[in-house]
Amino acid sequence: MPEDESARKAYLFIAVRNNCLKQIRSEKVKNKYFDQLDMDMIEEQTIMDAMIQEEVISQLMEAINQLPQGCKQVLHMAIFEKRSNDEIATNLTISYTYSNASYAGVKGSFGKGQYTTSDLLAKGVTDNSISSIKVGANVKVTLYNGNNFTGDSLVVTSSSSYLSTFNDKVSSMKVQNR
Structure with a gap:
């Protein structure tokens, strides 16, 4: 450790500054990995949501196909063609x-x-x-x-x-x- 006071102050200042910079770099690295982890988790959740949605739609279409023809026709016009009740009634x-x-x-x-x-x-x-x-x-x-x-x-x-x-x-x- 330096013997004169100004050299000790300079040494301590540089040591503290270097430790602060090291800590800041360490936090940036941690944040980078956490952000990447969050992105991966979001991507996994999005994929899972898409798979669930596809399965639900598949089950819904299967159930619709088991309905009598008239019911299927009404559902198709209401849901897929977005027709009003009056338009459906007119058509049917x-x-x-x-x-x-x-x-x-x-x-x-x-x-x-x-x-x-x-x-x-x-x-x-x-x-x-x-x-x-x-x-x-x-x-x-x-x-x-x-x-x-x-x-x-x-x-x-x-x-x-x-x-x-x-x-x-x-x-x-x-x-x-x-």
């Missing part, structure tokens, strides 16, 4: 009835087919309660004021916010392609 020959004018009140959903009074009741639509109707494209709905398609009838080929002559008179109906 589905018509909606409402218990109040302006498409309000109790809503009934009807695909292609024939519906007696008991069929309407089974779908939650009470006898003589339909006031408005939405009709899908290329669809014809024939409304009857008697059960089993009897009595006066009205053919509807476009949506109607108020069934003036048939308001609250529908007891059976047929939904068909035009």
Whole structure:
């Protein structure tokens, strides 16, 4: 160790500075390895997430393929084509009835087919309660004021916010392609 005071101060200053620089370099190396480790872990997690997502999609597609054709068609239009319920209904020959004018009140959903009074009741639509109707494209709905398609009838080929002559008179109906 140097004998005069200024030489000792200089020696201590250089020793402390060198130790500080050594510590800083050591921290940089540690940080570099930690950053690389973090990147590797993130990359591994991303790969794992992708594998899980692929497996989930595969299982989902398998489940969808086991559904009846109509359900598959609806899911495909809703999820993959991002269509609204009304667009799907229009495309699938589905018509909606409402218990109040302006498409309000109790809503009934009807695909292609024939519906007696008991069929309407089974779908939650009470006898003589339909006031408005939405009709899908290329669809014809024939409304009857008697059960089993009897009595006066009205053919509807476009949506109607108020069934003036048939308001609250529908007891059976047929939904068909035009």
